Amino acid sequence: MADYARRRSLKIAGIFLLPALVVLFVTTIFPLLYSFNLSFRQFNLAKPFIPRIFVGLQNYKTLLQDNGFYHSLFVTFKVMVVAISVEFVLGFALALLLTQKLRGMGFIRTLFMIPMMMSSIVVSLIWLFLYFPGMGYLNYFLNFLHVADVPWITGENVALYSIALVDIWQWTPFVMLGIAAGLQSLPQEPLEAAMVDGNSRLQVLTHLTIPQLKPILASLFFLRAIDCFKIYDVIFVLTKGGPGDSTESLSFYIYREGFTLWQMGFGAAASFVALIIMTVLITLFIRTIKEEEPRAA
Amino acid sequence: MATVSLSNITKSFGNIEIVHGIDLEIRSGEFVVLLGPSGCGKTTTLRMVAGLENISGGMLKIGGRVVNEIAPKDRKIAMVFQNYALYPHMTVRQNMAFALKPQKMTVAAIDAKVREVAEIVGLEELLERKPAQLSGGQRQRVAMGRALVRTPEVFLFDEPLSNLDAKLRTQMRLEIQKLHRRLKTTSIYVTHDQIEAMTLADRIVIMRDGRIEQIGAPREVFSHPKNVFVATFIGSPSMNLLPMRVTRANEGCALASGTIVLPLPLKNDHQVREGQEVLLGVRPNFIRLASKPALTGNPYEFEARAEVVELLGADGLVALRLGEHELIAQVDESVLPEPDAKIWVGFDAARLHVFDRASGDKIL
Amino acid sequence: MDRKTPLEKALIYLTALVVGVIFLFPLYIALSSAFKPDIDMFARPPVWIFRPIWDNFIALFTVRRFQDNIWNSTVVATGSTVLSVFVGSLAAYALTRLKHPRMKDVAFWILSIRMFPPIAVVIPYYILLRDIGLLDTPWALILVYSTGNIPLTVWLMRGFFQGVPESLEEAAQVDGHGVWAIFWRVALPLAAPGLAVCAMFCFIFSWNEFLFAFMLTSSKTQTVTVAVMSFWSSDAIEWGRIMAGSIVIVIPVIIFVFACQRFLVKGLTMGSVK
Numbered sequence: 001m002a003d004y005a006r007r008r009s010l011k012i013a014g015i016f017l018l019p020a021l022v023v024l025f026v027t028t029i030f031p032l033l034y035s036f037n038l039s040f041r042q043f044n045l046a047k048p049f050i051p052r053i054f055v056g057l058q059n060y061k062t063l064l065q066d067n068g069f070y071h072s073l074f075v076t077f078k079v080m081v082v083a084i085s086v087e088f089v090l091g092f093a094l095a096l097l098l099t100q101k102l103r104g105m106g107f108i109r110t111l112f113m114i115p116m117m118m119s120s121i122v123v124s125l126i127w128l129f130l131y132f133p134g135m136g137y138l139n140y141f142l143n144f145l146h147v148a149d150v151p152w153i154t155g156e157n158v159a160l161y162s163i164a165l166v167d168i169w170q171w172t173p174f175v176m177l178g179i180a181a182g183l184q185s186l187p188q189e190p191l192e193a194a195m196v197d198g199n200s201r202l203q204v205l206t207h208l209t210i211p212q213l214k215p216i217l218a219s220l221f222f223l224r225a226i227d228c229f230k231i232y233d234v235i236f237v238l239t240k241g242g243p244g245d246s247t248e249s250l251s252f253y254i255y256r257e258g259f260t261l262w263q264m265g266f267g268a269a270a271s272f273v274a275l276i277i278m279t280v281l282i283t284l285f286i287r288t289i290k291e292e293e294p295r296a297a
Numbered sequence: 298m299a300t301v302s303l304s305n306i307t308k309s310f311g312n313i314e315i316v317h318g319i320d321l322e323i324r325s326g327e328f329v330v331l332l333g334p335s336g337c338g339k340t341t342t343l344r345m346v347a348g349l350e351n352i353s354g355g356m357l358k359i360g361g362r363v364v365n366e367i368a369p370k371d372r373k374i375a376m377v378f379q380n381y382a383l384y385p386h387m388t389v390r391q392n393m394a395f396a397l398k399p400q401k402m403t404v405a406a407i408d409a410k411v412r413e414v415a416e417i418v419g420l421e422e423l424l425e426r427k428p429a430q431l432s433g434g435q436r437q438r439v440a441m442g443r444a445l446v447r448t449p450e451v452f453l454f455d456e457p458l459s460n461l462d463a464k465l466r467t468q469m470r471l472e473i474q475k476l477h478r479r480l481k482t483t484s485i486y487v488t489h490d491q492i493e494a495m496t497l498a499d500r501i502v503i504m505r506d507g508r509i510e511q512i513g514a515p516r517e518v519f520s521h522p523k524n525v526f527v528a529t530f531i532g533s534p535s536m537n538l539l540p541m542r543v544t545r546a547n548e549g550c551a552l553a554s555g556t557i558v559l560p561l562p563l564k565n566d567h568q569v570r571e572g573q574e575v576l577l578g579v580r581p582n583f584i585r586l587a588s589k590p591a592l593t594g595n596p597y598e599f600e601a602r603a604e605v606v607e608l609l610g611a612d613g614l615v616a617l618r619l620g621e622h623e624l625i626a627q628v629d630e631s632v633l634p635e636p637d638a639k640i641w642v643g644f645d646a647a648r649l650h651v652f653d654r655a656s657g658d659k660i661l
Numbered sequence: 662m663d664r665k666t667p668l669e670k671a672l673i674y675l676t677a678l679v680v681g682v683i684f685l686f687p688l689y690i691a692l693s694s695a696f697k698p699d700i701d702m703f704a705r706p707p708v709w710i711f712r713p714i715w716d717n718f719i720a721l722f723t724v725r726r727f728q729d730n731i732w733n734s735t736v737v738a739t740g741s742t743v744l745s746v747f748v749g750s751l752a753a754y755a756l757t758r759l760k761h762p763r764m765k766d767v768a769f770w771i772l773s774i775r776m777f778p779p780i781a782v783v784i785p786y787y788i789l790l791r792d793i794g795l796l797d798t799p800w801a802l803i804l805v806y807s808t809g810n811i812p813l814t815v816w817l818m819r820g821f822f823q824g825v826p827e828s829l830e831e832a833a834q835v836d837g838h839g840v841w842a843i844f845w846r847v848a849l850p851l852a853a854p855g856l857a858v859c860a861m862f863c864f865i866f867s868w869n870e871f872l873f874a875f876m877l878t879s880s881k882t883q884t885v886t887v888a889v890m891s892f893w894s895s896d897a898i899e900w901g902r903i904m905a906g907s908i909v910i911v912i913p914v915i916i917f918v919f920a921c922q923r924f925l926v927k928g929l930t931m932g933s934v935k
Contacts, residue, residue, distance in 0.1 A: 004368035020752030031785035119869035135703040230778040251780040271781035370837030382828040399837030
């Protein structure tokens, strides 16, 4: 490479890229290393004067032997499966509905954006109001339809679905918008040609539209899965992991162990395992996507 | 004005070499056109002269100075891009002034220069408009004005007319010609359009697959193409190629194919061998059509059948069937035959080309 | 295929209406409850028509000094937005223009930061910030939020910078403009709409955030989200103020959504519809 070209590249890298990398490095790598160190020690935040003794893999051992940990993984995945599948089915149907070229559809789409742009804490509080045992309006409307009260956040078997419902309410618009954008970006001629050839709308949908949307659906799934994995605020407000531990997600488990019980070392270890799980899942996902691509090209 | 010299210029991306050893000497004030199909390396070569691409090998000199390692801004060049590369958020005046900003001139000097150039390219009225408000031809002129404003020693053009419609293209071609005649700046112009090349160039450099096929003045590459590629690329409609075989290599050669036999006016007999497969090249414009042969016994006249006749206006195209060969001829409309009519076809012996079929190189 | 019978049109509008009602109903509940006295809020049957009172809002700003929280949230959100948009767009530009094969990895690393579960990094943040003494200052959250906002900005601005034709920058390069001049005068002005979108997204994200704000602040720097949660104490749940506070928190979001409808879809799905 010619000198002037190399100098130019270096200048760009230095002036433009470096600041971001420095900030991000300081705010991510550094804390992570600190946390990594911490995970090998016993550290009780309530008793800060006791030295942070090195306990080797003790924290990790305790973690991996704790049923609560595995249960929290189970809860997390259950919420993810329920929430995301409903969001996609519902989101797809709504996208089909709202991409019809009728007046006002754009405005309605804009209205739909509001739930996902709201703070999750506000969303959770409003749903708490709706779910509240004995007073919430949801049960009132159900009574109106001659259905008995549902123990939304007090029922052991129900609470998890109530959590999923909040996530569905907030994030279906996101899936819907993504699919709508995808639908609108598809070339219309092949679809019209297929209809002219005599295919029914359903056939066009399943054989032409959906396969072409695969990359978009995959990206949306990826984004939702990552977000849903982290679910915390909703649980914090509505159930605090309860009743029992039926809604204790992984994030909440870490919170409870690390912050309420002040066992920071243990919390750190759990955090790291969570990060590893996340990384594995992401890598798996990306690899699956990469395999698909050559075929698509 | 500067000379430009390319010596064995190569370009590689990783292990793949895409431009192989370009040698070209451009004289001061010359207008050279790099002509070729897409992917032949002409734009890459131009960008290497500009400094926008690194030179992988060879030596580039501008004005006698080796510039391989010199940044574009110090090479005293100006470039007109294919999509004009006008800054959409600036007015025409600002677009041109922006090119001068790095020169550390006073505001007044910049302003004077901009106005001077605006007059040369005919943009005085449009200085305060933004590119979006201009027509294609006007944007073109802004692009040229922006290049002119820096009084470079070499102009580089990267297919500047390909985004214009045919009429506008003709108009802008004339403008570029006028400009060159007035300013006499050394220019390198890249295009895939052979008409632009023929009309604008002092010399044409025909390129294919990263190599130079032929360099020459327009007249020369038209009348004396070195190989089949150049012969068919230059000239529209393109040259007819008839596959033939050499016979009777001794007492004068002839080309034969089926019933058609042509004597070959060759100076040296050992340029061809008996049985050699060749291609006979005849340009559509140099085919004579007549209802009866002009001279009896003329070995260059044959009877053929006109299959399709297309009237273009003042002239027309005729698709002829001559034995097992198909030819296109371009003739004046007054001699256009009826479709399916029998017609006599005459070749001008001085305007025949013979190419070896295997290598494509010219024999005659 | 496009022309629909009146019946089909009606059905579509009806379905959209029903779905719309279902989705916006919780918001409506919040809005109407904010203007009701506590007794009316849970009244069965629900009080549909009522005279709105401002008591909840008044209490919010007098008893609870919500304006302090609004101020804190604004400071933190603005601070993080300015930092992130500035640093992030610079990085996005570099990632778009640098042709080194490593750039893809760098880009991926930056974007992957958003994938960490926040809870996993709260512990080290808490301890580190406490040790440095930045806990309970606006800087704590400004820095922490930048961890999320910078990748977001990079993600969005990359697309916008890719939309600036390189020939424009090459023309400026040939004329002799330096790297910074080309960025500042050519690339950035043309990617400006993206900056506006980025700023809005960063602001909203910071404004809405709860977990880090909850852990890393106390009464002095409490943000709106934490404050509104604090109305739910061990003694009672102050529903009126919760609803009023929620409405206040949601207002900037609604303004934003309507202000840039067109850009939103492009921005939100830019990563998806790659």
